[in-house]
Amino acid sequence: MSDVVLSARGMSKSFGGLVAVDNLDFEIRRGAIASIIGPNGAGKTTFFNCVTGFIPVDDGELLFNGHEISGWSSDHIARAGIARTYQNIRLFNHMTVIENIMVGQEAHLRSTWMGAILGTAGTKRENRESEEEGRKLLQFVGLQGKGDLIADNLSYGDQRRLEIARALAMRPHLLLLDEPTAGMNPRETAETTAFIRKLRDDLDITLMLIEHDMRVVMGISEHITVLVHGRKIAEGAPREIQNNPDVIEAYLGRGAAGSTSQ
Amino acid sequence: MATLSPPWRAVVRSGLIAGGVALYTALIGMLVAFDEREVVRNSFTLGQLLLIAPAVLVGWLTGRKSPQPDARLLLLRGFVSGVVSSLPLLALLLVSSVVNLRTVLINVDRDLVRLISFDNGVGLPGALMLAGSLGVAGLLGAFVHLIPARPRHALLTALAWMLGAGILGELVRQLLSQFLDRGALSWFLRRDTLKPEPAALIFVVVLLADLFWSWYRETRGQQGRNESHVLQYTRVGGLAILLLLLPLLVGSAISDVLTNIGLYILMGLGLNIAVGLAGLFDLGYVTNFAVGAYTMGVLTSTGILGIENKLGVTVFNFWLVLPVSLLVAMFTGFILALPVLRMRGDYLAIATLGFGEIIRLLALSDWLKPIIGGAQGILFIPAPNFLGVDLIGPQRLYYIILGACLLAIFVSSRLNNSRTGRQWMAIREDEDVASAMGINTARAKLLAFTISAATGGLAGAIFAAKLGTIFPTSFNLLVSVNVLSLIIIGGLGSLPGIIVGALFLVGLPELLREFDEFRLLLYGTLMVTMMLARPEGLWPSAVYRREVRRDGESAPLPVGEQQS
Numbered sequence: 001m002s003d004v005v006l007s008a009r010g011m012s013k014s015f016g017g018l019v020a021v022d023n024l025d026f027e028i029r030r031g032a033i034a035s036i037i038g039p040n041g042a043g044k045t046t047f048f049n050c051v052t053g054f055i056p057v058d059d060g061e062l063l064f065n066g067h068e069i070s071g072w073s074s075d076h077i078a079r080a081g082i083a084r085t086y087q088n089i090r091l092f093n094h095m096t097v098i099e100n101i102m103v104g105q106e107a108h109l110r111s112t113w114m115g116a117i118l119g120t121a122g123t124k125r126e127n128r129e130s131e132e133e134g135r136k137l138l139q140f141v142g143l144q145g146k147g148d149l150i151a152d153n154l155s156y157g158d159q160r161r162l163e164i165a166r167a168l169a170m171r172p173h174l175l176l177l178d179e180p181t182a183g184m185n186p187r188e189t190a191e192t193t194a195f196i197r198k199l200r201d202d203l204d205i206t207l208m209l210i211e212h213d214m215r216v217v218m219g220i221s222e223h224i225t226v227l228v229h230g231r232k233i234a235e236g237a238p239r240e241i242q243n244n245p246d247v248i249e250a251y252l253g254r255g256a257a258g259s260t261s262q
Numbered sequence: 263m264a265t266l267s268p269p270w271r272a273v274v275r276s277g278l279i280a281g282g283v284a285l286y287t288a289l290i291g292m293l294v295a296f297d298e299r300e301v302v303r304n305s306f307t308l309g310q311l312l313l314i315a316p317a318v319l320v321g322w323l324t325g326r327k328s329p330q331p332d333a334r335l336l337l338l339r340g341f342v343s344g345v346v347s348s349l350p351l352l353a354l355l356l357v358s359s360v361v362n363l364r365t366v367l368i369n370v371d372r373d374l375v376r377l378i379s380f381d382n383g384v385g386l387p388g389a390l391m392l393a394g395s396l397g398v399a400g401l402l403g404a405f406v407h408l409i410p411a412r413p414r415h416a417l418l419t420a421l422a423w424m425l426g427a428g429i430l431g432e433l434v435r436q437l438l439s440q441f442l443d444r445g446a447l448s449w450f451l452r453r454d455t456l457k458p459e460p461a462a463l464i465f466v467v468v469l470l471a472d473l474f475w476s477w478y479r480e481t482r483g484q485q486g487r488n489e490s491h492v493l494q495y496t497r498v499g500g501l502a503i504l505l506l507l508l509p510l511l512v513g514s515a516i517s518d519v520l521t522n523i524g525l526y527i528l529m530g531l532g533l534n535i536a537v538g539l540a541g542l543f544d545l546g547y548v549t550n551f552a553v554g555a556y557t558m559g560v561l562t563s564t565g566i567l568g569i570e571n572k573l574g575v576t577v578f579n580f581w582l583v584l585p586v587s588l589l590v591a592m593f594t595g596f597i598l599a600l601p602v603l604r605m606r607g608d609y610l611a612i613a614t615l616g617f618g619e620i621i622r623l624l625a626l627s628d629w630l631k632p633i634i635g636g637a638q639g640i641l642f643i644p645a646p647n648f649l650g651v652d653l654i655g656p657q658r659l660y661y662i663i664l665g666a667c668l669l670a671i672f673v674s675s676r677l678n679n680s681r682t683g684r685q686w687m688a689i690r691e692d693e694d695v696a697s698a699m700g701i702n703t704a705r706a707k708l709l710a711f712t713i714s715a716a717t718g719g720l721a722g723a724i725f726a727a728k729l730g731t732i733f734p735t736s737f738n739l740l741v742s743v744n745v746l747s748l749i750i751i752g753g754l755g756s757l758p759g760i761i762v763g764a765l766f767l768v769g770l771p772e773l774l775r776e777f778d779e780f781r782l783l784l785y786g787t788l789m790v791t792m793m794l795a796r797p798e799g800l801w802p803s804a805v806y807r808r809e810v811r812r813d814g815e816s817a818p819l820p821v822g823e824q825q826s
Contacts, residue, residue: 078700107700116680
């Protein structure tokens with residue numbers, strides 16, 4: 001039981017008449033890399049939004065490390081150890097790169113506004129340490145030397161990296177990546193894929209991703225869940241998914257089945 | 263129009279826009295009102311300056327838009343745009359010679375005709391004079407582009423100093439009268455008007471100084487950093503001494519202006535925490551100002567809550583009540599923030615706007631009249647006393663306000679670079695994401711409102727002690743609007759920007775009585791212009807400037823350029 005990081009049981013979410021997530025059962029094990037795939041509007045991002053507390057769950061339960069987290073506010077969930085990135089990058093655009101990272105460390109900081117005004121030794125030390133740690137993190141994601149730039153001025157690829165670095169600054173147990181390779185060329189995609197694997201291996205983070213690039217999904221995931229219209233139609237190892245006739249029918253289409261199994 | 267090539271079409275279009283502006287200033291009576299103030303004695307007036315300003319500007323703009331360096335074409339375009347900009351006024355001149363427009367447009371009087379025809383009347387000479395002058399003005403505007411960078415900078419700086427000294431003649435007189443006797447002073451000024459010779463002197467001195475300074479910087483630019491460090495310390499030291507001596511240098515009247523500016527700086531610093539850092543658009547900032555002022559007023563005057571001793575003097579003095587005002591303002595700020603925590607953007611602005619009105623109506627109400635005096639306000643608020651000296655008069659109060667401003671600047675800059683400041687900025691940038699980073703956004707926003715309110719309360723308390731009386735009419739919407747305008751125009755989130763904004767928006771109208779009537783119009787124009795041409799403000803925050811400098815010219819273009 002303790003091996004399961006996140007599990008959903010009978011989770012549902014609808015917007016008015018539209019059922020975005022329908023009675024979903026889901027489980028991810030510690031240290032796994034799991035993907036959620038499905039056509040546009042399948043409810044993948046809605047699922048992420050529910051898990052991170054952006055929107056309330058209608059029905060069912062959502063357990064993170066054994067705690068029921070549906071109903072928690074998103075800052076509470078973040079402090080519990082779930083971090084995420086966004087489909088369309090959402091950085092703090094007018095803050096510097098290092099400031100973005102330092103906001104990410106929020107859950108681990110203790111200094112107060114009073115301490116800041118008085119300039120207490122503890123506050124200064126924490127500020128220094130948090131900046132040092134942030135610079136190390138920038139090194140880790142390959143953004144060294146760019147700490148003092150405005151996030152908005154980074155290139156697209158660097159912004160994606162910064163978003164991941166900011167999530168890593170939270171020292172999460174579970175990291176949700178929403179289309180991490182969207183808009184990348186093949187070389188950048190390959191780099192990102194390797195990077196995601198490195199995250200799991202080096203930092204021991206459980207990863208869950210939404211991804212449209214089948215090469216990435218099949219190459220990296222240990223477990224795949226397929227959603228269509230909010231409903232889970234299949235799950236299993238990449239090979240099983242590739243050969244699942246329902247998936248091919250509903251998601252990839254008949255013509256695409258051959259190209260993904262190469 | 264169809265036969266014109268695109269650059270010429272732009273010339274005509276911008277010329278007509280400038281002409282429209284000139285016509286507008288004429289019709290609302292601004293030109294004539296400004297004509298009453300001479301910039302340089304017997305030479306030209308503020309009204310004439312305002313008359314040619316659009317033409318100069320449009321000439322400069324057309325020059326900026328044309329990429330080729332052909333001097334004659336550039337000047338021709340500047341001239342034509344200037345002439346085009348005179349067309350609306352020419353039409354006005356023509357029509358007013360036939361029809362008496364005064365029945366409808368009350369400002370089209372003989373004074374206006376005299377002004378725009380340069381004393382030549384409605385006939386052909388006047389029309390030619392107007393078109394010619396504006397054409398030359400446009401040509402001069404375009405000519406600026408042909409001067410090499412260094413002399414251009416010097417020329418423009420010298421011109422700005424001369425015009426500044428002329429326009430702010432009263433200020434110049436106040437300053438000079440501290441050092442010069444009557445005779446020497448009369449060489450410079452007649453009443454508040456600069457004379458031609460000193461105007462020329464200022465121009466030449468500033469010109470030479472600027473040229474020397476840029477030459478000096480260029481030759482010494484490569485020297486070690488130690489020297490610039492020393493320079494920095496002397497600069498800070500000089501500034502400190504200047505700030506301390508300022509009220510003695512400028513005299514009582516200007517000191518009064520300074521204290522007003524100081525109060526607005528204080529409020530700007532406070533509101534900046536909510537708006538500039540946390541992105542909470544608060545249009546009811548006057549609430550905090552009023553709460554601070556009324557707390558000070560009620561507790562120190564001899565009203566119901568002001569406790570008197572046997573001699574009939576209130577027990578509470580300024581210094582005791584100051585922290586109380588601060589705390590009361592923080593408390594109201596906190597309470598009022600609770601219901602609006604979940605509101606964002608426009609909705610928040612409207613809700614806070616409501617709070618501002620509520621506080622004004624409460625102050626006026628009969629219900630609270632026994633305590634805070636209703637429309638009669640509170641009278642006899644004692645002046646602060648410092649070590650036995652009554653701090654009456656702007657020259658003494660200045661120091662309290664200076665101290666409060668320095669404190670607020672200190673706190674703001676400490677918070678700016680702290681975890682709390684980063685939380686606020688993150689909320690400003692993207693509240694959902696900030697929350698997903700583990701920030702308790704409700705708490706951070708409450709804190710922003712509370713600290714912001716504290717500064718407003720401080721300003722209010724000092725305001726009450728400064729005036730000695732407070733009335734509900736002092737706490738209207740305009741205060742909130744002024745404070746918000748000055749931080750936007752100065753540069754959101756930038757501390758020096760607030761000071762620049764306050765000097766500009768509060769100081770200038772107080773020094774220039776002519777401006778007063780058109781204050782709101784100028785605010786509006788300034789806001790729109792700033793939003794279009796320089797959204798980052800007059801003095802943007804350090805981070806912004808660094809980024810712009812790094813990128814060189816690739817900074818966000820003004821809208822005008824994007825369209826061309």
